[in-house]
Amino acid sequence: MAGRIVMRTGEALIEGDKDYLCAEPEIVIGALDGPVGTALATLVGDQVKGHTRVFAILNSDVQVKPATLMVSKVTVNSSRYTGILMGSVQAGIANGVLDAVREGLIPKDQVNDLGIIYSVWLDPSVLNVPPEQVDHAGLFQVNREATVKVIRKALANEPSIDWLLENQDKVTHYFHQLGIEGKI
Numbered sequence: 001m002a003g004r005i006v007m008r009t010g011e012a013l014i015e016g017d018k019d020y021l022c023a024e025p026e027i028v029i030g031a032l033d034g035p036v037g038t039a040l041a042t043l044v045g046d047q048v049k050g051h052t053r054v055f056a057i058l059n060s061d062v063q064v065k066p067a068t069l070m071v072s073k074v075t076v077n078s079s080r081y082t083g084i085l086m087g088s089v090q091a092g093i094a095n096g097v098l099d100a101v102r103e104g105l106i107p108k109d110q111v112n113d114l115g116i117i118y119s120v121w122l123d124p125s126v127l128n129v130p131p132e133q134v135d136h137a138g139l140f141q142v143n144r145e146a147t148v149k150v151i152r153k154a155l156a157n158e159p160s161i162d163w164l165l166e167n168q169d170k171v172t173h174y175f176h177q178l179g180i181e182g183k184i
C-alpha cells in the first residue's frame with residue numbers, strides 16, 4: 001500500500017472451537033493528522049464508565065505502533081472480564097498489529113503517522129467458564145488472527161463493491177436468520 005492512508009474501515013470474524021473463542025473487530029485506520037487522529041484523541045479524552053478506552057500494548061509501558069485504541073463493544077462491569085480483556089485479548093490485538101506491520105500490510109515508514117480505533121468484542125459468556133478452564137492461548141490467537149485479517153481487509157477496501165453487489169442475495173445475516181427461525 002503506497003501513499004497516504006486518510007481513513008479506511010474494516011470488519012472481520014475469526015471463530016475458535018469454543019463459543020467464547022470469537023473475535024469480531026471493527027476498525028477505523030488512518031492518518032493521525034486527519035479525522036482518525038481527531039477521533040482517537042477525542043476518545044482517549046472522553047472516557048466512559050464501562051467502556052474505558054485503552055491502547056493496545058505488549059505489556060505495561062510497551063505500546064504498539066501504529067497507536068491502536070481499543071474500545072469495548074460490551075459494557076465492562078467485572079474485574080475478571082477486565083482481566084481477560086486487558087490480558088489475553090489485548091495481547092493478541094497488540095501482536096496482531098505488529099504482525100500486520102511485519103507482513104507489510106501497514107507500511108513500516110507510516111507507523112508513527114497512523115492510528116487505529118479498534119472496536120473489540122469479548123463474549124461475556126467467558127465469565128461462565130471456570131477460571132482454570134478459560135483458554136487464554138485460544139483467546140490470544142483468535143484476536144491476533146482477527147487483527148491481521150481486519151487490517152488486511154480495511155487497507156484492501158474489502159469486500160469490494162463489485163463482490164457485494166454480486167453476492168448480496170447469497171449472504172444471509174446470521175442473527176437475522178436466527179430471528180426468522182424463531183431462535184432469538
